[in-house]
Amino acid sequence: MITIHGMTDSGNCYKPRLLAALLEIPFRHNEVSFLDGGTRDPAFLAKTPNGKVPLLELEDGRTLPESNAILCYLAEGSRFVPADxxxxxxxxxxxxxxxxxxxxxxxxxxxxxxxxxxxxxxxxxxxxxxxxxxxxxxxxxxxxxxxxxxxxxxxxxxxxxxxxxxxxxxxxxxxxxxxxxxxxxxxxxxxxxxxxxxxxxxxxx
Ligand SMILES: N[C@@H](CCC(=O)N[C@@H](CS)C(=O)NCC(=O)O)C(=O)O
Structure with missing residues (x-):
């Protein structure tokens, strides 16, 4: 299953969670917050050197930062991306x-x-x-x-x-x-x- 590393209260992190809900895409949520230093943790920085959430992690370990890029990845081929x-x-x-x-x-x-x-x-x-x-x-x-x-x-x-x-x-x-x-x-x-x-x-x- 894919993982969305994110801070629940962040709008940027809400975007992929909301899209996954709308499209019924199963995912695991991993809470990572900048308020408690989570985004500066060495283990998190090893996944994404920019140290920001949200971060999408695929089953094979590949990672994708940037909320709107994550939306594009998750929604490809869906009704939320116009064909025109x-x-x-x-x-x-x-x-x-x-x-x-x-x-x-x-x-x-x-x-x-x-x-x-x-x-x-x-x-x-x-x-x-x-x-x-x-x-x-x-x-x-x-x-x-x-x-x-x-x-x-x-x-x-x-x-x-x-x-x-x-x-x-x-x-x-x-x-x-x-x-x-x-x-x-x-x-x-x-x-x-x-x-x-x-x-x-x-x-x-
Ligand atoms: N352009 C990025 C912005 C991400 C971003 O700024 N995330 C904030 C939380 S809303 C963050 O992780 N800040 C931690 C930091 O800057 O150290 C996106 O859309 O994903």
Whole structure:
């Protein structure tokens, strides 16, 4: 069975767990957290020198870091990857947007708010910069979701799963989703997908 090494409370780690649940892919969850030094443990660094979770480990020992790459691996050939070439590229475009324009603001601001261990990094300047950056990213999503049910075409793709992870946690970082009603409706749509699981879900056993 595959293993997903991850920190339950991390949105990046939630992405592959949620996808595996939606696609009924069995996996083992191994809790590895940066809060207790788990990502700096020599045994973990031997698997992934960048020392970040999530990390996918296959049955044969091969490992794959980067949440959105893990999504692509797990979803290949599934309904979450469009067959159309342009739609597939649009999905990738959202995945890159998520990592460069959304996660560094929306996710980072939330982590600065919710983890006391990071309090020293939560300077007024950083909080202001992540608020501005996050609002800009959410406005980009809202422009699409005010007029569409899904980020790409008319069905959920990996773009929706990747962006759902930290967008549904955005209020914890001080973002008011009442300002983006299209996003609020889309969050409810993702949460209603069959076999959707919440952030704190891990498989039994
Ligand atoms: N681009 C990476 C980001 C992963 C990442 O930053 N993970 C955090 C937890 S959310 C982590 O492991 N941090 C540990 C560290 O930076 O030492 C991905 O999407 O997987």
């Amino acid at each position: 070439r342009f739609a597939r590229a649009q999905m990738m475009s959202w995945l890159f947007f998520e990592q460069y324009s959304h996660e560094p603001h929306v996710a980072v601001r939330r982590s600065l708010v919710v983890y006391p261990q990071l309090a020293a990094s939560a300077t007024p300047e950083r909080m202001a910069a992540t608020l501005a950056g996050g609002r800009k990213a959410l406005a980009v999503m809202e422009a699409r979701l005010a007029v569409a049910h899904w980020l790409v075409d008319d069905a959920p793709t990996l773009a929706d799963i990747a962006l759902y992870a930290y967008t549904h946690l955005a209020p914890e970082g001080g973002f008011d989703l009442a300002e983006t009603p299209g996003i609020a409706r889309w969050l409810a749509r993702v949460a209603a997908l069959p076999r959707h699981r919440p952030l704190d879900w891990t498989p039994a056993g």
